[in-house]
Amino acid sequence: MGLRLWVRFGRIRGWACRSTCPSNVDCASYIFHALEEHPHLATTIVKRDNPLPAIIGRTCPHPCESNCTLASAGQPVAINNIKRWCADRAEGLVDDRGVSGRLADPLRGASPEVAAAAGGARLIAGGPHEVAELVTAQASQRPVGVQSGNGDGGAAAAASGARKKVAIIGAGPAGLTAAYYLARRGYAPVIFEALGVPGGMVHVGIPEYRLPRHVIRRETELIEQEGVEIRYNTRIGQDLQFADLEKMGFEAVFIAIGAHRGRPLGIPGEDLPGSMDAIEFLKKVALGEPVDIGETVLVLGGGNSAMDAARTSIRLGAKKVQVVYRRTRNEMPANPWEIEEAEEEGVEFLYLAAPIECRGEEAVQGLVCQQMELGEPDESGRRKPVPADVAPFVLTADTIIAAVGQQPDFEPFRDDEEMKFNRWGYLEADPHTLMTSKPGVFVGGDAVSGGGTIIEAINAGKTAAKYIDKYLRGEPVVEDIEDKTKRLAAYLGAQTSGESLAETVEYGTRQKMPMLEPEVRKHTFAPTELGYTLEQVLAEADRCLRCHRPILVAY
Numbered sequence: 001m002g003l004r005l006w007v008r009f010g011r012i013r014g015w016a017c018r019s020t021c022p023s024n025v026d027c028a029s030y031i032f033h034a035l036e037e038h039p040h041l042a043t044t045i046v047k048r049d050n051p052l053p054a055i056i057g058r059t060c061p062h063p064c065e066s067n068c069t070l071a072s073a074g075q076p077v078a079i080n081n082i083k084r085w086c087a088d089r090a091e092g093l094v095d096d097r098g099v100s101g102r103l104a105d106p107l108r109g110a111s112p113e114v115a116a117a118a119g120g121a122r123l124i125a126g127g128p129h130e131v132a133e134l135v136t137a138q139a140s141q142r143p144v145g146v147q148s149g150n151g152d153g154g155a156a157a158a159a160s161g162a163r164k165k166v167a168i169i170g171a172g173p174a175g176l177t178a179a180y181y182l183a184r185r186g187y188a189p190v191i192f193e194a195l196g197v198p199g200g201m202v203h204v205g206i207p208e209y210r211l212p213r214h215v216i217r218r219e220t221e222l223i224e225q226e227g228v229e230i231r232y233n234t235r236i237g238q239d240l241q242f243a244d245l246e247k248m249g250f251e252a253v254f255i256a257i258g259a260h261r262g263r264p265l266g267i268p269g270e271d272l273p274g275s276m277d278a279i280e281f282l283k284k285v286a287l288g289e290p291v292d293i294g295e296t297v298l299v300l301g302g303g304n305s306a307m308d309a310a311r312t313s314i315r316l317g318a319k320k321v322q323v324v325y326r327r328t329r330n331e332m333p334a335n336p337w338e339i340e341e342a343e344e345e346g347v348e349f350l351y352l353a354a355p356i357e358c359r360g361e362e363a364v365q366g367l368v369c370q371q372m373e374l375g376e377p378d379e380s381g382r383r384k385p386v387p388a389d390v391a392p393f394v395l396t397a398d399t400i401i402a403a404v405g406q407q408p409d410f411e412p413f414r415d416d417e418e419m420k421f422n423r424w425g426y427l428e429a430d431p432h433t434l435m436t437s438k439p440g441v442f443v444g445g446d447a448v449s450g451g452g453t454i455i456e457a458i459n460a461g462k463t464a465a466k467y468i469d470k471y472l473r474g475e476p477v478v479e480d481i482e483d484k485t486k487r488l489a490a491y492l493g494a495q496t497s498g499e500s501l502a503e504t505v506e507y508g509t510r511q512k513m514p515m516l517e518p519e520v521r522k523h524t525f526a527p528t529e530l531g532y533t534l535e536q537v538l539a540e541a542d543r544c545l546r547c548h549r550p551i552l553v554a555y
Contacts, residue, residue: 016547017064017079019490023459025049027064027079028546034082035541037534043090046083050458051180051223052173054091054215055199057084058529059206060455061335069547075510077544078532085537091218094531163188164472167250169236172200173454174445175256176223177461178468183226185469190250191228194235197287200258201446202454204283205305207312208525237412252440252472254464255413255427256457259446263405265300269358270402278309278403285312294398295319298367300355301403302332307339309401310347314522321347322395326354326372326385341528344518354385356392358400367395408447426450432479433467434460440471508543511536 017027026045033042046053060080068076088094166182168175171193179189197203198220202211224230236242236257245253262277264270274294278301284291297313299306302325313321323342325332328351332339343349350369357368370392374383410427413419418438420428427436427443434442444460446452463483471477514530515521521528532540 016067016069017077020063020067021049022063022453022456023049023462024486024490025064028544030086031077031079031082031541031544032546034086034537035544037538039086039089042083042086046087049462050455051177052219052454052458053083053087054093054219055173055202055211056455056458057081057087058211058215058527059202061453069545070507070543073507075507078510078513078540081511081513081532082537082541085532088531091222093215093218164252165190165248165250166468166472167192167245167248167253168256169253170194170200170256170258170445170447171198171220171230171232172256172258172445172457173202174258174447174457174461174464175200175254176220176228177458178254178256178444178464179228179461180223180226181462181465182468183223183228185465187469187472189228191230192234192236192240193230193232196232198230198232200256201260201279204260204286205279205308207282207285207308207315209311209315209521209528210308212527242412242416252468253442254434254461254468255436255441255443255447256445256461256464257408257410257447259406259408259449259451261407261409262402263407265355265358265402265404267355267357269360269364270400272358272360272364273362274360274364274398275358275400275402278305278401279406281309281401282312285316291316293318296397297321297399297401298395298397299323299401299403300367301325301405302327302334303403304334304338305406306403307334307342307347309403311342311345311522313399313401314345314347315525318399322350323347324350324353324355324367324369324395326352327374327382328352331374331382341518345522346518350395352385352388354387355400359394364397364400367397367400368392369395406446406451408450410447430477430479432463432483433477434464435467435471435477439477442468507545508539510543511540 015026015028018024021027026048030042030045033039033045043053050056057080062080064079065071065076068079070076164187166187166189168179168182168189168191171191175191175193176198179191182189193200195204197213197216199216203213203216220230234240260279260283262279264277269275278299281291282305293313293316295318297310297318297320299310299313299321300323302323306323306325310321310323329339329349339349352372352374353369354372355367356370358364359366359368371388371390372385373388375386376384378384408426410421410425413427414421416438419441420437422428426448429436429443429448434444434448436443442464444464445457448460449456467477470480511532513532516524516526516528516530
């Protein structure tokens with residue numbers, strides 16, 4: 001008998017940029033439509049893989065740009081800025097002139113001197129007190145269990161009652177994304193959100209100067225219009241039990257609870273008044289709750305949350321804000337531009353210092369630190385900090401904010417015997433399909449990663465929707481050829497250098513994002529990034545080489 005060899009082929013366009021986007025967004029195609037001044041077409045392409053383009057356009061670390069062919073020449077195409085420009089116009093956030101439909105004064109609360117220096121500029125804005133009004137209104141209008149969505153207005157909605165119901169726990173980027181794609185597949189997704197506002201950590205963990213709240217509200221409204229229902233102020237494990245969802249007729253569940261708990265420092269005195277974690281601090285500010293931080297603030301950590309906490313403290317009026325990090329600047333995981341902007345606003349940085357005790361009597365008064373030095377690389381690839389042979393020193397502080405990581409709260413699911421947890425306390429799930437040990441229950445986003453990027457959470461929501469669809473149609477819930485092909489193509493695309501191509505073309509100069517001046521922005525929660533003009537978008541989109549590489553993969 002002869003040997004039969006079955007070979008299956010997958011084909012994908014191997015854009016260098018697309019290969020490193022966690023959600024596989026077709027960057028080059030939407031950039032082409034931006035160049036043709038068709039923001040609606042561009043945004044339609046983005047939404048095939050990302051239903052939150054305006055949010056992502058303001059918050060993404062844009063790994064796509066690091067793999068742009070022009071990155072080898074030091075000036076990658078500003079892919080994310082182009083996406084934001086298109087989404088803002090397609091979704092009605094600004095008009096064709098670039099003017100917001102809702103203008104506010106970014107200088108409210110600023111001194112007369114600062115306002116005068118800014119020339120009375122008026123920009124898209126919003127602030128914590130405005131968010132407090134929103135939360136109050138939503139809490140009064142939406143008691144527990146009351147829906148907010150346009151239940152029969154979805155573009156792909158089937159007749160009410162004929163669609164299978166899917167429960168989604170959490171209205172963060174993963175939950176909203178899963179709901180969007182499930183609704184477009186004809187299902188009836190219902191999101192249960194513990195807070196009175198949409199967005200999850202996007203809303204309460206990202207300061208308004210980076211992401212205005214009306215942007216979150218607008219993109220949530222557009223998702224609701226697809227036939228998605230959101231029930232605010234409904235906390236699973238308190239207002240509703242996890243076991244109740246099946247009794248309510250839900251045939252599948254996606255757990256997208258995010259990571260709303262800060263990790264403890266594990267040092268003496270961290271429970272003193274005046275010591276808090278960054279998640280708690282940023283949430284209070286976002287929801288308009290009063291926060292008294294005094295004049296001197298220490299922020300512990302080197303990630304983006306640490307930068308957010310430090311820059312927010314500056315805006316709340318602290319006279320001295322210092323970030324304390326146990327490694328050097330080269331090892332800081334925060335986005336480089338976040339560090340630079342923090343420095344521009346007056347944030348100070350103390351490197352090679354590790355906290356060992358929060359000191360004070362009735363409240364925090366200082367922080368005891370140990371000077372560190374870098375040793376051999378650890379499992380993260382960064383050189384491990386080790387104590388230097390010197391005596392500890394003390395920093396004075398009115399407030400200490402710890403930004404050393406975050407974690408999800410899985411307590412509402414621990415009573416279910418079918419749900420298995422790993423040794424780190426996280427739910428076990430297939431890494432490709434996201435289905436847990438309990439059939440029909442899926443988990444993704446920060447609830448799995450413990451604090452990843454928003455675009456990674458969006459990809460998790462998109463993946464969950466796809467495999468929930470397979471589950472409800474009775475198909476095997478295993479990674480399919482399409483996803484295998486994309487994963488391999490992403491690997492191959494990331495390994496392919498574009499240096500030779502970049503050296504042979506005229507690629508122009510990357511357009512700089514217009515920014516609010518540091519002396520102005522540190523007194524306001526108005527957006528620091530003002531957005532591209534039409535002329536900038538056209539110039540930047542014209543730099544794209546559209547250098548796709550066809551990849552044929554055999555299995």
